[in-house]
Amino acid sequence: MSDSIQWDEKQVDIIARDLAYLRLQVDLELVPRYPMFLDKAYPLGRCKEIRDEVFALLQEALPKATEPGLVLMRKALAKGATLKKVWGSLRDEYFQNAMVLGDWYIDVSNDTVNPNKPRVEILPLAQSRFSSIASFEQFIKIAGSYWGVEVYRNDICPALAPFLPLMYVDAKGGCWMGEANDDMLSLTMDSQFLLSERILTGLPALPTVFSNKWKNSLDSIKNNAFIHGEGLSLDFCRAYRQQQRYLDMSFRDDAVMAYLSLPKRVS
Template identity: 40%
Template structure:
């Protein structure tokens, strides 16, 4: 694993990137806003009937990841077309050709909630701005310095935001030790099954690059799951994935194994654990 940016980690904004963004993108922001709004409308037409609710809340609430990925896919398809592009997308193509970058980013926005967005050079572009408050406009474009997005520092930070934003209770994953090296937390929302956290690429890679020290810290310092939470998670886990032994010692031992064997640096090992996670009925 390299020392490059984590998946969905914001990139440092250099002076050169500020200048390129100011030259290529800033003059077409109103037109770009119009294009993105049309892509968002298309996304809503397709997604709302398929995903009418998230955690009991009506679309688009809680759907920032889904909407962002869909709009990015539409935008990428447009950019690959050979037909003439709108001026704003021609400018975006020139920006990319000049060394600019469009990144999908994820983090804590304004200290209050998790959010998916795009970093376009020195700009913050959110095409799912109304997924927390539906009264807000769906598209927001700001200078990156003004957007207020921060990286998730560790699982204490994750738990604090999950608690305030989702209303979740967050526990250490001592129930399924084999997944503790990449998913060391369990969240429980009122009326829902327990869920392992966090399966986003950013958090998984952050665990790996910490050599699983972040996991150890949360497993030892986070609250242990109540018996009913542990039972519900085990009941939702297919029999082949249920552990012979659970508990804090088993979870810490699992982290030691992947650290000491080097498995944690193996992408195939990581992918296999994610596939196991996806088979658990709670998801």
Template identity: 40%
Template structure:
């Protein structure tokens, strides 16, 4: 998974709210044109300066990704630059950040977001009104510029709204293989995706992503759709991983049918699982044990 954090409902909710892409309206477009576009080069220079500052600080740490940095570190970089940016915005001294502060003071949106970049990557970035601001543009191809600023419409940056989109991106981005979770049905209502990494490691996926919270908001409809109607529904988890899970959890050795899977979703809804913090936390704890 992408972050080393303890899963809890509060964490998931906070993460989802922080990462949500906000549809732009006339006000945001107008504020962007007034405050940011005239200073977009200055803003770019400031974001690049903050990114370089974060790079210097990162190399002084003992972070486990230090040897491969910046590859695969879009989350760490974006969060780190966000901390530096928030600090400087309290009393900005550069043209670009003065413009950004004025933009925010007049009601402009400035937040971290996460989503589907050009149907190729998971990406952490910033949304400044109608602008896509990426300070980790080099985390897949390290020869790319560190910072990219584009109008949101041109960036082709989309929210991840279902598990098929997530699964397709996961296979491309992490070079692994996705399977539907049909052998841990109680967990499947919240965690319908098994992911086998390029190194052969089995993971129960989407633990930290916004879609987990979205699935709970929709009373597990997104997970049910993925397992019963999705493009990955007919894939069968290889025996070696079934054996691994059976030894650990005593799971069923045969994948459940659609009708059997539906019954678990019916029970989850009838018992109002999504509103039961204690039971949800138990499932989150089990998911982290895989």
């Protein structure tokens, strides 16, 4: 296997130290930009921003690096391993943005849930208990406890529901639609909208107080077939499958653009 990398404990510590130094550089830039996430101080809730900035720094640093940890990473790449960004479930407890190098899990934002943890964690991928999200049921189980939300089916924009089947309500009375990241959109399309259809069948309807607020918000948005299309969410799932919309990336992009024109949340 070309990307099988054998690092011992000492080498892992050396890599972690060099990545922690890059992370410190990133923190200096991000703290002024993102001092708070909701009511939580940096770095809480900023795993994506941190991971993305460290990943960008690595692209610049690795080709000419002399630091021993970064040299080990470069040697792994030279042997055929790939370094990629990943997002998914960590122990089915929370969502995490991390990196994978070959068969190693590299988390440079390990302290974004618990700030007392080390900034960097490196583990064999098989031991990390990190996995891609495989279903909306799995996603909701994590979101409910990690975000503290109740989850409902998207009847607000039924034409968007095959791509974005979920509506969230938090303890502060905020309500929003999701989840529009590439991984979750791929989940809908790779399943030919069957996973969306399944979760829409099982979720309760949004409470009337929130559906009324959403309807008022949508009235002020320029007419859009995804936003104002009428019908049942399940029927749209079946129609898009019949029309093979799961193969149509421009249709997906139009759906995302429609979503981006919606309010971030109503309350």
